[in-house]
Amino acid sequence: MSEFARVDLDRARRCGRPETIFCAGKLPSEVVAIAGQLRAAGQAVLATRADEAHFEAVAGVYPEAVWHGRARCITIGACEPSRAKFSVGVVCAGTADLPVADEAAVTLEAFGQRVERVTDVGVAGLHRLLGEVDRLRACGVLVVVAGMEGTLPSVVAGLVDRPLVAVPTSVGYGANLGGISALLGMLTSCGSRVTVVNIDNGFGAACAADAILRLTVEAAG
Amino acid sequence: MSEFARVDLDRARRCGRPETIFCAGKLPSEVVAIAGQLRAAGQAVLATRADEAHFEAVAGVYPEAVWHGRARCITIGACEPSRAKFSVGVVCAGTADLPVADEAAVTLEAFGQRVERVTDVGVAGLHRLLGEVDRLRACGVLVVVAGMEGTLPSVVAGLVDRPLVAVPTSVGYGANLGGISALLGMLTSCGSRVTVVNIDNGFGAACAADAILRLTVEAAG
Amino acid sequence: MSEFARVDLDRARRCGRPETIFCAGKLPSEVVAIAGQLRAAGQAVLATRADEAHFEAVAGVYPEAVWHGRARCITIGACEPSRAKFSVGVVCAGTADLPVADEAAVTLEAFGQRVERVTDVGVAGLHRLLGEVDRLRACGVLVVVAGMEGTLPSVVAGLVDRPLVAVPTSVGYGANLGGISALLGMLTSCGSRVTVVNIDNGFGAACAADAILRLTVEAAG
Amino acid sequence: MSEFARVDLDRARRCGRPETIFCAGKLPSEVVAIAGQLRAAGQAVLATRADEAHFEAVAGVYPEAVWHGRARCITIGACEPSRAKFSVGVVCAGTADLPVADEAAVTLEAFGQRVERVTDVGVAGLHRLLGEVDRLRACGVLVVVAGMEGTLPSVVAGLVDRPLVAVPTSVGYGANLGGISALLGMLTSCGSRVTVVNIDNGFGAACAADAILRLTVEAAG
């Protein structure tokens, strides 16, 4: 077994999702080695926070690896499609928030969930958002990504009565404080049902949404 | 209609949950008036962040009102029992966190959900927590309440593969910073599936858990 | 002249507004003395951040003094009505923000401006706000008061194309940080035209709105 | 329509100002595409937070594009001149604050407003500022830009009785905290009529000043 990480090969068996490789701070060779253990165990691979050097090293060994550039993710294969009745709406206020929204969407798809993307619906142009309400209400869970003041989750929660995971992003400057303002805004949101994950943590929001949908499958079973 | 709040009488009809009265900063007479509007519309009442003066005013008019002292909540009636297959586990590290855990539990019961309480299972005595794992795994969603360094949600998420809503509390002193330390710890938790609500916001965590269970009902329908 | 404050009796003559007495930290007798200087100069009096002891001391000498309890203001007389074509919309998300909105409104009326109040239009119930858009668009300037995550000004700025002064309030708990979260959210607001004053500073927002309307009078002159 | 941003072509028609392109985080090709949509609709273009790569890409397609290097702005054409009676004074404490002051000035001119520049009038050399008071009083609105401790807006507000928008800058070091000190100083300013925008947000201050002057035009109409 690799000396730098005890890979949890049982996780996919236990809970239906592959172990994810968090690439930040890992050498390309380390990422390749962990991917190899997962592949040897017949599992799909999802690697987040990757850069192109990680991808090139992985693709050198596994040519079927896919590079999701804006999301900074590598995937090899995917889980079986979820039997969940609902998809996850991944909502995003501005173009600058797309990398985080993409990380959430790539993760959900790697986990076998269906994703509905709704993009560029910031509160400054409220009519755009109102035009998407029906599409949002058809989703089972919402992942709402927003930087700057992080208003969007509050507004969406007022319009759509679903579990909503808010993701603050570090997009912005000055009083944005690297995403802290968006984070605080979401935490103090008047809209109940809103829960929050760490700044830029599209992956974590996807995990939470995935866990909710898997519960619905179990409940429906 | 009351001049100080436009009560949203349609909410219960629309989404199955009563409008909640947030008592902090409201006069007892204002709380009574809002409760009156809800009762007139045939709805249950849940009032949070109440103090005894609020309760006495409400109980003067509605003798059937119930006072949940440690939770600081008033209830009159409750929603119909949920048809959800799962209960919500409300987990709590120390006795000092009980008021927040109670707020979550009272809210969930007012919304018609079943609650499983697990108390005094801090990480300092890990054997206590390990002894409760089976009971936790039987729940559909977990609300995990913790003050001080807020470690408990991470540990529980490593043991139980369910959606988990973490609630930091303001219990502690010094570097606890009024709950900020617990909040930051939960946000940066290595355990995916963990989402977070505001400090001491047992009510918000309950709303999120309730929304998840109602989705399972809809999915199973 | 009083030893504890050099009252600027020329201000009203110079700029059309009375000197305002900031009562916090002043003895009732000091407030009475300053009010006396203003009255002796034939000016109206506006005292902010007053408590009942301040009011009783002032009313003992000037029975015509008016107590605006929720706004914590004392007024004696008022300026001449403004010749401005527009009124100021004072908008407020929740009942808990009313004291700050009231301070803004009392100040504006003491300065002779007309005020349009719009109350309880938080983003959690967006339909209420959308129902008030016409009334808001008829105003010349908007003062938008909000606590918690401070979302309201962004949303209003997306709907109404007017100068907008945002006032964060200290209403909230936990990650609200005494109003800092609302403040940061407003500062990073995506909605341009939004400018911000200090937490709970309804008076300052009123001064800014008043200055804008007086400029319109001068421009129209 | 571009897939990365729903350009709001109606804005110029609705409110007299062109949609602005915020370049930070956008690819040069994305900026060119949005500019193209605006030009196709017959509108002027203002792009802020641009770098030279953005400009070169835009100028390759629109040779008439102008590069405002210190302001980091690109303009193509401009709005019709405003009919406002007053100009906007853009005031600045030190040479290091010029980029932010320039962003405000370029924005105002792109919106058709007249700008009066007053530069290098910090409080350390108060005589320089006092020598400019008459010029400042002739303006209708003031945009005052300052870094370090952000004293200048307070002092100017004590000298000139006009609406004043303060812009903190990130210029400084140490206890300046990247502009937070200047921001806090301006927010707590004793000078009423002072409102504040985000750190380095010369664009936002210009929008607020523009909205005030357009109101004066409407009032005078």
Added chain:
Amino acid sequence: MSEFARVDLDRARRCGRPETIFCAGKLPSEVVAIAGQLRAAGQAVLATRADEAHFEAVAGVYPEAVWHGRARCITIGACEPSRAKFSVGVVCAGTADLPVADEAAVTLEAFGQRVERVTDVGVAGLHRLLGEVDRLRACGVLVVVAGMEGTLPSVVAGLVDRPLVAVPTSVGYGANLGGISALLGMLTSCGSRVTVVNIDNGFGAACAADAILRLTVEAAG
């Protein structure tokens, strides 16, 4: 010797100033005991951060003790008058800052220095300050006390070329952050020669000013 504090009776002999008793957190009986040791050694007494209970206990034993209520200081006797050629200007922006300015002034007088008080010269009314410049320039050292955004020291330093000790006060609200804003503003002041002490630390500023004047005496000797 008292068990709760080793009083440094040599300090007055060594450096010309009495040991000062910081009363906050001390029992009245403890303050009396320390004062007794100082009196027994023939020294003057200065006690700061005292409340009335401290004073009453001291005055019960030493009827000649003087209570400086607004400064919250007790004095018994004073040092010999300083032979310094200059006095210390103690400058203060608003009435709310008087307690801190008084603490500085009482301390300086207890140390034998001459004090020039200049009060209510905030930057919002700059003409008042400009009218006092000659009096300020006649002082050898300036102690400038200011709350809110703490602008005053920067402005004074631009007008008067003397060593200047700035004292931020906790007066204010909201973004004032209990004096942190004023502190940061003073630290980042563009005016060189400005040095800063802790929030509300009028005593420390007085010690620094006293040390400077005693150096001038030694230099002139």
Added chain:
Amino acid sequence: MSEFARVDLDRARRCGRPETIFCAGKLPSEVVAIAGQLRAAGQAVLATRADEAHFEAVAGVYPEAVWHGRARCITIGACEPSRAKFSVGVVCAGTADLPVADEAAVTLEAFGQRVERVTDVGVAGLHRLLGEVDRLRACGVLVVVAGMEGTLPSVVAGLVDRPLVAVPTSVGYGANLGGISALLGMLTSCGSRVTVVNIDNGFGAACAADAILRLTVEAAG
């Protein structure tokens, strides 16, 4: 003697440990010069926070120097082996924390202590940690290194009754705040016996553990 640092050659004689060279901010030539003084006095050398340029300069003069790349340490020789009965357990939650854990381990070995490494035992996979409890209980002191929310020391302290020094790391992002979250979490840890050192300060933790073991030697002597 070098002009840039007075090397304390007596320390090794006095207390059994060599003077350590903190390389950050020092030129390679300065590090070589200090190492030369230590070698001339017959002492071992430990240099921390070194980069490769430091190592190459040192190795050019002392070919026996050893480069510990991940720990960023240089050693030449080592102290005599400690006579301590116990080893130090150096525990680490994730691969990203290895550089800090390595700095602690290299330092301890340079000081002559025995080290037991336990790696990749984060709380997300609690079974891994539980499998190492016996090995941890055999150690005399534990150095527990963790980033993100810093949960690990609390959990280990609940399992192993030994002095425990917690080291927060700057590994993480967003609400991690560069290690502040982990630091605060460890400080507020419910597990008594936990003491904390600065973020990323593996060296300081090693010094504390070394001092404890040397005390046990003295006690047993």
Added chain:
Amino acid sequence: MSEFARVDLDRARRCGRPETIFCAGKLPSEVVAIAGQLRAAGQAVLATRADEAHFEAVAGVYPEAVWHGRARCITIGACEPSRAKFSVGVVCAGTADLPVADEAAVTLEAFGQRVERVTDVGVAGLHRLLGEVDRLRACGVLVVVAGMEGTLPSVVAGLVDRPLVAVPTSVGYGANLGGISALLGMLTSCGSRVTVVNIDNGFGAACAADAILRLTVEAAG
């Protein structure tokens, strides 16, 4: 068993120290009940953060209970005297820090350790501290308590080569930030061997010192 806390009666048997009752937030009756369980198991009782109401309730049932007022601790009995060769030095900078130093000392004595108290040795009067160095060097471990800027542990660590646990206190005002300044100062201390516990946590420092001395007993065994 009590419903509000699962008392860990095995701890004393397992590790030689009684379970400690943290009274803050507990009712007097709850404290009495937990004390009863401990007494029934034949154990000593230590209750920290108690107030007089807690003590009176306990003393009503256990007249042998002792009230340590300044330390805010209750004890009933004590552990057997430690066989450790060394005592613990509890060092304290000013009289205001005595409550925290007392909490450490009472805890250590309840755990059976010997305590050496050194009081009022702040760095402002360095000669006092230098006069106590021999007494400090005779101790095996030092607990150094300091508020304000928290300098004392650094200085003591430079003089005495022993494990040193630093305890910041919340004593101070303004930039002290409720103890945060002292905490940060201690964490960044240049003196190696210094480890830190939470603000005002005399109990935690005592636990760490106790664990170190018990290790020396085991090593010597």
Added chain:
Amino acid sequence: MSEFARVDLDRARRCGRPETIFCAGKLPSEVVAIAGQLRAAGQAVLATRADEAHFEAVAGVYPEAVWHGRARCITIGACEPSRAKFSVGVVCAGTADLPVADEAAVTLEAFGQRVERVTDVGVAGLHRLLGEVDRLRACGVLVVVAGMEGTLPSVVAGLVDRPLVAVPTSVGYGANLGGISALLGMLTSCGSRVTVVNIDNGFGAACAADAILRLTVEAAG
């Protein structure tokens, strides 16, 4: 006159010190132009926060310019030697703080003051500092520079009874917070007579020390 800065040529005449050029954020050509105005007026030049590009540009025109690399200062000529009886002690805890101490020393020498350098006297090796006390007591003013926890000024102030200006530096890591810890420590220092300037502001400390010595000259005159 240059368009980018109104150089204050009267300052040297008025107050005996040259105008200083703060180079950060200025182009080399701008620095040359300002230097030219100063030289044309017959004044000495001091430029701080310069880099080598600034120096090379200046030296191309003024070959007599001197580059103080570690201090990042350029000087051309100097003021006349001060007639002050005392020198300024510039004290520094570690080698990493030398750049800031050098900036203070270069500034003082450019202003004509005599400087006494005392280096590498941190509190971890107290005996080194105690060996320098006589040299420190011979100075009239002390500038004490320290990073990390910033302990040195407190200790020096306890040993030497002179005005003392403390300069925190950004040297350190982790809980050092870029110098904030040292800054807070110095502000809360128990040692009276300590005043503080901004992080890394050696120049400001030198200005304050210079102003004190010039006052002693005026007093002695």
